Amino acid sequence: MVELLAPAGDLERLKVAFLYGADACYVGGPILGLRANAKNFTFEDLKEGLKFAHNLGKKVYVTVNIVLHNKETDKVLDYLKELEKLGVDAIIVSDPFIIDMALKHTNLVVHLSTQQSCLNRKTVKFYKEHGVSRIVLARECSKEDIEDILKEGIEIETFIHGAMCAGYSGRCCLSNLLTERDSNRGGCAQICRWDFDLLDKDKNLIAAEKPFTFCAKDLSMLKNIPTMIDMGITSFKIEGRMRSAYYIATVTSIYRKVIDSYLSDKENYKYDEKLEKDLFRCANRDSYPQFFNGNNDYLCSYYNGRVENSNQDFVGVVKGYDNGLIIEQRNYFKKGDIVEFVEPTYNIIEYQIGDIYNSNNELIDVVRHPLEVVKLGTDIHVKENSLMRLKKIDK
Amino acid sequence: MKIAVIPSGDINKYKNADALILGLKGFCINTYAYSFEEIVDILNISTQEIFIAINKNIHNNEIPLLEEYLQKFSKMKIAGIFYADVALIEINKEHNLNLNLIWSQEHLTCNYHTINYWLNEGAKGVFISNDITKREILEIASNVNGTKFVQVFGYIPIYVSRRHAVDNYLKAFAIKDKDKYFNYISKEEKDYPIVDDENGTYVYSNNILCSLNEIEEYNNIDYGIISFFNINHDEEKIIDIFKTVTNKNKEEYMDFIKDKYSNIDTIFLYTETIYKVK
Numbered sequence: 001m002v003e004l005l006a007p008a009g010d011l012e013r014l015k016v017a018f019l020y021g022a023d024a025c026y027v028g029g030p031i032l033g034l035r036a037n038a039k040n041f042t043f044e045d046l047k048e049g050l051k052f053a054h055n056l057g058k059k060v061y062v063t064v065n066i067v068l069h070n071k072e073t074d075k076v077l078d079y080l081k082e083l084e085k086l087g088v089d090a091i092i093v094s095d096p097f098i099i100d101m102a103l104k105h106t107n108l109v110v111h112l113s114t115q116q117s118c119l120n121r122k123t124v125k126f127y128k129e130h131g132v133s134r135i136v137l138a139r140e141c142s143k144e145d146i147e148d149i150l151k152e153g154i155e156i157e158t159f160i161h162g163a164m165c166a167g168y169s170g171r172c173c174l175s176n177l178l179t180e181r182d183s184n185r186g187g188c189a190q191i192c193r194w195d196f197d198l199l200d201k202d203k204n205l206i207a208a209e210k211p212f213t214f215c216a217k218d219l220s221m222l223k224n225i226p227t228m229i230d231m232g233i234t235s236f237k238i239e240g241r242m243r244s245a246y247y248i249a250t251v252t253s254i255y256r257k258v259i260d261s262y263l264s265d266k267e268n269y270k271y272d273e274k275l276e277k278d279l280f281r282c283a284n285r286d287s288y289p290q291f292f293n294g295n296n297d298y299l300c301s302y303y304n305g306r307v308e309n310s311n312q313d314f315v316g317v318v319k320g321y322d323n324g325l326i327i328e329q330r331n332y333f334k335k336g337d338i339v340e341f342v343e344p345t346y347n348i349i350e351y352q353i354g355d356i357y358n359s360n361n362e363l364i365d366v367v368r369h370p371l372e373v374v375k376l377g378t379d380i381h382v383k384e385n386s387l388m389r390l391k392k393i394d395k
Numbered sequence: 396m397k398i399a400v401i402p403s404g405d406i407n408k409y410k411n412a413d414a415l416i417l418g419l420k421g422f423c424i425n426t427y428a429y430s431f432e433e434i435v436d437i438l439n440i441s442t443q444e445i446f447i448a449i450n451k452n453i454h455n456n457e458i459p460l461l462e463e464y465l466q467k468f469s470k471m472k473i474a475g476i477f478y479a480d481v482a483l484i485e486i487n488k489e490h491n492l493n494l495n496l497i498w499s500q501e502h503l504t505c506n507y508h509t510i511n512y513w514l515n516e517g518a519k520g521v522f523i524s525n526d527i528t529k530r531e532i533l534e535i536a537s538n539v540n541g542t543k544f545v546q547v548f549g550y551i552p553i554y555v556s557r558r559h560a561v562d563n564y565l566k567a568f569a570i571k572d573k574d575k576y577f578n579y580i581s582k583e584e585k586d587y588p589i590v591d592d593e594n595g596t597y598v599y600s601n602n603i604l605c606s607l608n609e610i611e612e613y614n615n616i617d618y619g620i621i622s623f624f625n626i627n628h629d630e631e632k633i634i635d636i637f638k639t640v641t642n643k644n645k646e647e648y649m650d651f652i653k654d655k656y657s658n659i660d661t662i663f664l665y666t667e668t669i670y671k672v673k
Contacts (some may be wrong), residue, residue: 069505
């Protein structure tokens with residue numbers, strides 16, 4: 001059975017990911033993870049997240065995937081032992097010194113991080129023989145590469161959705177040089193998304209309609225999910241520990257729906273264009289299957305002058321029902337807006353907002369304040385934790 | 396300390412170097428690429444130590460050819476192979492090739508524990524990262540027993556991608572009269588060399604690393620590497636300077652280098668990067 005693996009930047013998003021269909025979540029712990037500037041999990045958060053996951057029969061993996069410098073090496077063993085004590089289901093590691101230490105001194109299950117840019121069967125064989133349980137392949141692998149690597153007989157995890165590093169993971173320190181933020185220790189400033197002037201060898205500007213950038217379109221493998229399931233890939237990974245709960249809920253539930261739909265009836269499975277539309281709407285960035293189909297051309301690149309549409313579709317979360325729907329606000333909405341409730345099973349319920357009551361039970365027309373709790377005067381029932389988003393009207 | 400040179404082409408310009416690092420075409424990055432036959436010819440005539448750079452990320456379909464080359468190199472008189480991909484460690488073991496492998500994964504060779512891990516797994520040396528501080532380099536040098544290399548002069552590599560960033564850009568905007576191979580990207584008046592070749596795209600530092608002032612502290616390091624990528628004059632003199640520098644002549648040498656190159660720098664040697672933004 002294929003695993004759907006979602007990112008979670010904090011406890012709230014971990015719970016959302018599980019409610020919306022993830023089989024497992026990967027999270028950053030207090031130290032040694034590659035998203036140093038995300039909120040990340042304290043040991044207490046991890047304890048609660050693990051309890052929540054295990055009660056549902058699901059798993060939590062912790063990233064311990066920085067490239068160590070000398071001064072960080074002393075912290076490793078105590079940290080690994082703490083993670084072992086908490087009962088994490090696996091750690092995701094890049095540095096072989098950490099792998100070695102985890103396997104020699106703890107009972108932790110070790111997954112090799114994509115940060116090692118593992119692209120070939122020989123490298124997979126090496127890590128398998130050294131006790132690694134799963135390999136997160138480099139994003140640059142093609143379908144043929146993956147098919148051959150799978151013959152090595154080890155769990156294989158591949159990315160299916162989200163932002164792409166423009167360079168090989170682990171071999172980029174643009175951020176280090178341009179901002180003094182270490183990309184391999186969690187400080188990446190995403191220089192690959194910056195605009196640059198491209199100059200020729202004599203330093204004359206090569207002028208074009210839009211500036212030069214390394215920026216890659218996002219990865220999206222929605223259409224390829226049936227192929228990837230049939231190939232025997234163990235785990236499908238969604239990128240984005242810094243992403244919002246709305247993004248995680250939408251992306252996770254859409255992939256859940258596609259995976260379940262294909263597995264329940266392979267012969268009659270049909271690709272759902274509507275789901276694709278919803279997926280791209282939530283991401284706000286162009287996407288592409290990237291290297292999976294062997295493509296590496298300009299269609300993979302994203303020349304948008306770094307202008308991205310702000311996504312304010314997501315306006316609230318359903319917190320319950322008490323003579324009306326209780327909503328916690330996430331973005332501005334008002335009376336008369338046509339919204340859709342997205343339930344965890346990706347069931348969509350359309351509704352036009354009528355009466356809105358504030359916490360003093362007074363009628364109001366607009367909901368402006370983040371996290372404000374209001375009641376919608378309606379008798380429709382929607383599952384708790386459903387997302388409320390503005391309905392997109394095609395022009 | 397011996398001086399090993401990454402050439403920019405004709406090796407006759409570097410006769411006073413102790414060693415040369417030659418990239419194997421199709422399998423190298425950040426080095427000038429020579430065909431297998433050219434390397435064989437150089438090996439036949441050179442009296443210098445010859446290292447081979449097979450330091451790109453190896454894709455699955457490249458493994459058979461790589462195995463073939465490694466088997467051939469194992470029978471030749473080469474000083475060692477700079478590698479980045481673990482596949483080389485595995486192939487070396489599987490075929491019992493006994494190659495002198497030098498771990499050269501440029502931004503990952505950052506601590507002595509991990510370096511010692513690879514030395515235990517069959518590597519014989521390491522090219523220490525050039526995005527760490529001098530203090531860290533010296534700590535590594537004191538705690539590692541294998542052969543140690545550190546870059547002492549030249550542009551440093553800062554980005555490697557399989558994507559053809561320049562070629563893609565030229566094609567996306569239908570720019571036809573420009574060459575993709577060597578250009579610059581520019582930001583805030585700093586120009587970074589960018590190369591787009593058969594293996595992908597590489598970016599280099601805007602400034603040239605020059606460790607002349609630090610070299611006497613590198614007494615635990617076996618080889619100083621000079622990269623002549625994008626540096627095409629006074630090569631012999633630069634090598635001599637690094638081979639003969641002493642406290643007495645250091646200032647004079649530094650003046651010479653500063654006169655020839657306006658953009659020399661210590662880059663990360665005294666600049667510690669951070670990862671938690673406060």
